[in-house]
Amino acid sequence: MKQEMLHIALDNFKKITGMDVLLKDNTPLDGVLEIPALGNGVHYVVELKQEIRPHQVQQLEYNSKEYGNFMVVANQIFPKVKEELRAKGIAYLETNGNTFIKQENIFLFIDTQKTSIQTKEKGNRAFTKTGLKVLLHLLNNKEDINLPQRELAKLTKVGLGSIPQVIEGLKETGYLLQLNNKTYVWENRKELLDRWVIEYDTVLKPKLKKERYDFQGNWEDIVLVKELTVWGGEPAADILTNYLRPEKLIIYTKENRLNLMKNYRLIPKANGQIEAYEMFWEQDKQKPTAPPILVYAELLLEGGKRNNETATKIFNEYIQPKL
Structure with missing residues (x-):
């Protein structure tokens, strides 16, 4: 292609x-x-x-x-x-x-x-809202492409019928080769990551935004319930690299407005310091940040010299070994 x-x-x-x-x-x-x-x-x-x-x-x-x-x-x-x-x-x-x-x-x-x-490929299900959720998991866990489709659907929290559509879309775009009835091998995973970042920005991210919040004090003092709410973007990058002083704060959450207010003393405000987005993956309870790929994407999309440098650090340490 x-x-x-x-x-x-x-x-x-x-x-x-x-x-x-x-x-x-x-x-x-x-x-x-x-x-x-x-x-x-x-x-x-x-x-x-x-x-x-x-x-x-x-x-x-x-x-x-x-x-x-x-x-x-x-x-x-x-x-x-x-x-x-x-x-x-x-x-x-x-x-x-x-x-x-x-x-x-x-x-x-x-x-x-x-x-x-x-300029646009029409109808490729790998790059829909649902497909991008599956791809985030597969970019983090490339071996899982050869799991039974029912198990992959369970891991990614999508309908079973979406999995063969995503796989077919990956085959159409040349990112996946089928060796036999049960085995696939990946091609050009770095290119797939680059495309995921672009499609995430235009297809998935706009559907995830919940609300903005204000808060008093230092963001580092907010103790999040990790399986429900985690840092993304610049604060997550600071946690992962200790290289970036955050200016734009992002959280991903499964909690509703009332719980965010009660648990973290966040105050809903149209121009608040914290942007809240829906958490769309199964979070590791031991980790205080969104998956590094998502943090990497947010840094690149926000831009700026320091963000790009930090994104490179995250790519080299956390992402490249899994590609």
Whole structure:
């Protein structure tokens, strides 16, 4: 699917510019492109993305510094992200042919094409509200993909009928390969994690928001009932890394408003310091934070240098070993 996206992008680029693009190699990242019309030997290490959100720019900037001539190819790049990429001198190509390349005596900028109709996959049940809940569990527990479907449904608290739909969606997108009737193996789990973050932000998170609360004192002095309410986002990141001083406070909870007020002396307030979201997973009673993947996602979505640095620490220590 990613290679199909690349070929669509290159075909549209040629239609608009008249320039041929040669796919020279499959590595590093997603391949190496050469554009002979721009000069002999001018090539770009390419990374393919379905779409690019603001929280992904830092990683793209790292890749640009790592590989020198670097280009990101995507189905869709949001306008503000394009501006940021151009400001950082990062080359990009959308599947519709919109392009930015700037280096030494080369400057190519096309931004006249409408968004490609290929930007969204329709009907994939792996990335619905229910599917994203299942994926959080599977990103944390990759071996569980080979559990009986009834057991996986029980672990993830979703209907049994949703499990085969999620599995089929993962197979369609190339993240899951079926070896036989009972065994699956994973592919591109880091890419799946990146997509989970994007889909969580737009599909699941808006449905989880409950209310905002105010409180008196220090957030660290609030003693939460861990199986019912835990810290997320920046306070959770501080607990996990001792690297971040929280400015935005998030809790995930199964408790109602009355219990939050009674148990933690929280005061409902429209612009309160604490944002409360519904807890949608089975919480480990020994841990005071949301799963590291969820903490990582919140940091990336909030953005900022310190949040991104902390997200990298959480990824390296808590997430990468499970991918």
